[in-house]
Amino acid sequence: MPHSNPRRKKNLLLRLSRIEGQIRGISRMVEEEQYCVDILNQISAVRSALSSVGQILLEGHIRGCVTDAIKSDHGDESIDELMQIIKKYTL
Amino acid sequence: MPHSNPRRKKNLLLRLSRIEGQIRGISRMVEEEQYCVDILNQISAVRSALSSVGQILLEGHIRGCVTDAIKSDHGDESIDELMQIIKKYTL
């Protein structure tokens, strides 16, 4: 994140610390042998929360690094890399 | 998880504690403003790890609760609930 933005960074760290807490909650549910469906619903919630973090990072990356690379005529490599990430995130 | 299985439980808790560590690692990467693409790759790895946990739980649920419900002729409601989870996990 060379295009640092303190507010976005704080937002990301807050979201990640919430996700960490959710993971601990899931461990507790498994420990206490709670109903599988409830645990699966929690896992699905964490997956969504992680996707949001990914989208914030991806948007920052495109507005920052990719935009700079394109402006200085070095976009090709940067777009190759971007496509690799997008492929990873989509089925 | 009324169909408890100590080995599976231990396996799940181990996976979840590893995921918790990965989330902490991602927070550190954000804190240190590492390259977005590397952070995004880590997020993608955690998503896969969470999916594996979900699949283990889902399989246990189908082999346990859903199978029992079907055998005692109460499968319909259990399958309704199962379909809701599957829809949540698939695009």
Add this chain to the structure above:
Amino acid sequence: MPHSNPRRKKNLLLRLSRIEGQIRGISRMVEEEQYCVDILNQISAVRSALSSVGQILLEGHIRGCVTDAIKSDHGDESIDELMQIIKKYTL
């Protein structure tokens, strides 16, 4: 689909013929060099429509074949196969 249901079958065939029409529409958009974003939105709509067809089939499969297999104490193999499909459909 050994557990045939004429109404469900008709519903599925109608959905599939609509999807076929949507694919032809996308080909036309590509042919006419329409705006990529509009084409991508159409592709996303077809993906959702295909997922719905998949969910209807999967639900029928679980209520039919898988349920029968479980009731006649041959559930294990059937659930193995089911898990393979679910893994294919989820990330």
Add this chain to the structure above:
Amino acid sequence: MPHSNPRRKKNLLLRLSRIEGQIRGISRMVEEEQYCVDILNQISAVRSALSSVGQILLEGHIRGCVTDAIKSDHGDESIDELMQIIKKYTL
């Protein structure tokens, strides 16, 4: 697709016509009441084929329209639109 590329266009149309054939094949399988799991596997194959078409279009869009918008200092709106598509394609 204002940044037309005859080879890419031909490739896309070929892929789409193959997908159309696959959809017709799935209709036939439903018509003949073939085994659900086989039909579901075919649907999964079409979903992958559609994703590939989407990725080709998306890459072309980024290398074409988005790059041009960024170079002429109108990237913001274009990236907003891009993020909307990416969100649609990722879970």
